[in-house]
Amino acid sequence: MLSPIKLLLVEDSPVVTLILKRIFESSPEIQVVGTAGNGLEALELIPKLHPEVICTDLNMAPMNGLEFTQEVMKKFPLPILVISASVQVEDTQKVFQLLKAGALDVFPKPIGGLVSDYDRLANQLIAKIKILSGVKVFTRRQKMVLTEDNNQLVKINQEPVSNYNFSNENVKSLTIKVLAIGASTGGPQALYAIISKLPANFPVPVICVQHISEGFLEGLVKWLACESKLQVKIAGLGELPQAGIVYLPPEKRHLELDSHGRFIYSQADKFPGHCPSITVTFKSVAKFYGRTAASVLLTGMGRDGAEGMLAITQVGGLTIAQDQATCVVFGMPKEAIALGAAQYVLPVSAIAPLLLAKLKI
Incomplete structure (x- = not known):
C-alpha cells in the first residue's frame, strides 16, 4: 500500500x-x-x-x-x-x-x-x-552546453545553458515562417521563459495553445503581453498571422488555418479531448506551412501535442521538446519523444536561444 x-x-x-x-x-x-x-x-x-x-x-x-x-x-x-x-x-x-x-x-x-x-x-x-x-519541482538550472551532431543536440555537463552562445558553427540556419508552441500544466512559467526572450523584431508569427482553466485566458494574454516585447492577443477569425505577434485560441475553440493561411475556429466535438487542442493546431500548421514550421512542446500532462508534433516532423519542420529536468510535468514532451517527433530535447532556458540562432537573430 x-x-x-x-x-x-x-x-x-x-x-x-x-x-x-x-x-x-x-x-x-x-x-x-x-x-x-x-x-x-x-x-x-x-x-x-x-x-x-x-x-x-x-x-x-x-x-x-x-x-x-x-x-x-x-x-x-x-x-x-x-x-x-x-x-x-x-x-x-x-x-x-x-x-x-x-x-x-x-x-x-x-x-x-x-x-x-x-x-x-x-x-x-x-x-x-x-x-x-506526482510533480517534481526543480529550481537548479541544469549545467550543460549543446552541440549539434547529425542534427541532434548533445548535452554535455560543462556550463549553464544561459551562458552558452549558439554560434553559426554549431547551429544551421533554417527558413522558418511560423512558430507554434503548446503547453499545459506548468505552461505559463515555461511560456514566459521563452516569449520574454524573443525580441521585438521577431520575424515570424507565434501561435500558442495553452491548456488553462476556463475564465483565465484573458488574464494569461494580459500577463504575457506585459512580460513580452511582442504583441499578445486572441487570434481573430479570418485573421492572417503576422510576424511579431503571439496568438492564442479563444476559449472552447480549436485554432486552425484555412487554405489561405487565415485563422479558423473548430468545435470541441470535431476533435475529442482538450479544447483547444495542441495537436489540432500543430497538424494544421504542418499542413499549411510544411517544412517552414517550427514547433515547441512544453510541460504538461497527457499526450496532447505529441501527434501534432509528429506531423510537423514528417513534413520536415523544426521540432523542440522541453526536457524532463525543467518540466513541471514530463507528460506531453515524453510522448512526443517516444514517437520520434522531437528533433531537439532542451531545457526551457535553451529553447529561445536556439530559435534565435536558427533565425539568425
Missing part, C-alpha cells in the same frame, strides 16, 4: 484551516502533516515535516503567499497550490505573479465562504493534491 501524500496547510484563518484539513483528510490518500498561520511559520516547518505538497493562502502576515512561494522555490522546491479568495478570474495580476513565482496551480476560495460551499468543491481540491503530488 502506498504511503499517503504528506500535505502542509498554510492558512491564517483557523476556521478555513479546519475546513480544509477535514476535506483533505477525508481522503485516505492524503495526510495533513502540519498547519501554519503564515509563510514564516511554514518555512520553519518544512525541513521538520518534509511535506510533499503545500497548500497556501495568499493574504497573510508577516509573510504572504507570494513571498512564501518565492522562498520555497529557492530553499525547498515543492509543488504549491494557492487556495485564496484573491485568485478569482478577475485577479489576473495576482494569479500570474504566483505562477511566475513557481506555484503550480491556483484554486479560488468559494465566495460564500460557507462550509457547504467548500464541501461542494471537496472532490476538486482532493484531485488537485493527487495530481500535484
